[in-house]
Amino acid sequence: MxxxxxxxxxxxxxxxxxxxxxxxxxxxxxxxxxxxxxxxxxxxxxxxxxxxxxxxxxxxxxxxxxxxxxxxxxxxxxxxKTPKKFPLVQTKIVDFFKIKRSSGFEKLESKKRKRKSVCISKKKRKLLPFNPTENPRRRLEQMASLATALTATGAVFSNELTYVAGMAPKSVNRAALEKGGMQVMSREDKETLIQCKAMMERGEWAPLLVVFDPVEGFTVEADRHIKDLTIITEYVGDVDYLRNRETDEGDSMMTLLSARDESKSLVICPDKRSNIARFINGINNHILDGKKKQNLKCVRFDVDGECRVLLVATRDIRKGERLYYDYNGSEHEYPTHHFV
Incomplete structure (x- = not known):
């Protein structure tokens, strides 16, 4: 859901x-x-x-x-205005995203590594790790595009849920509080998520570009073919209580926990700390053409008792295709009728 x-x-x-x-x-x-x-x-x-x-x-x-x-x-x-591009300077990008320098990423050696072939059963719905672009120079360009968007919006990069004083503490992020229960992430899918996080720490990122569109603003497109069921990214940012954000004008907040006790419901606020998920746009789900563009699904998981939100490919995505998911899910509460 x-x-x-x-x-x-x-x-x-x-x-x-x-x-x-x-x-x-x-x-x-x-x-x-x-x-x-x-x-x-x-x-x-x-x-x-x-x-x-x-x-x-x-x-x-x-x-x-x-x-x-x-x-x-x-x-x-x-x-x-058209955002100023982040400098395509390796050291600046490594520092901006806090990539581990011991990973050898700085060497910019293009090495094709052998990857294990993964056979996936639709019935089992096992998640796949993303497949980074082999060319390190191109990966720098992908990261620079995200750095451009984050800098233009006044945010800093984070790839984890963050807990800030005055907002919700980490102790209240409990999947057991979810109204109706939450999907528990399997051991295999958890290992895949950990693998994706580890790859990012050493500078191997999902093949995505953030581009600026005069109509849609910042948006994200695939920079190479992406398979169905691939983990695109985790939705991250500052965690806060829903009651504190009901009049907030931020347009990128995401539900993290919809609790039986509404006072314990949580949202993710990516306005100050975020990753590429913030710039992936929603579909116009009031029209058939809008729904046809959807190629991602936003899914909440119980990961070791903690709520996490993932964006996952729902079909094969071709290179150059923009990424879209349904902001509303089944509730249709967010006004998407003017989305492109």
């Missing part, structure tokens, strides 16, 4: 008054329509209106804080 996503609190632009006191309808500066006013933003500087779905990149929902239109934001430091 896919994790339940939070329903975001939405705000709406208020109609403007003309000089004679009459109400003037706000119209979108991009499409010229005044319809869909619940998704019409009003610039906090010039009062211009824009639909969330007419902006580039599209906004997934109306932000609760201040917002500035493209004209105003382009003249300020908060403007969304």
């Amino acid at each position: 896919a994790p339940k996503m939070l329903l975001r609190h939405r705000t709406r632009a208020e109609p403007q008054s003309d000089s004679d006191g009459s109400i003037e309808s706000i119209r979108c500066g991009a499409c010229g329509s005044g319809e869909a006013d619940a998704e019409l933003l009003l610039c906090d500087n010039c009062d211009a209106g824009y639909h969330t779905f007419c902006l580039r990149p599209i906004l997934p929902r109306v932000p609760s804080g201040s917002w500035f239109c493209p004209s105003c934001s382009s003249s300020s430091s908060s403007g969304k």
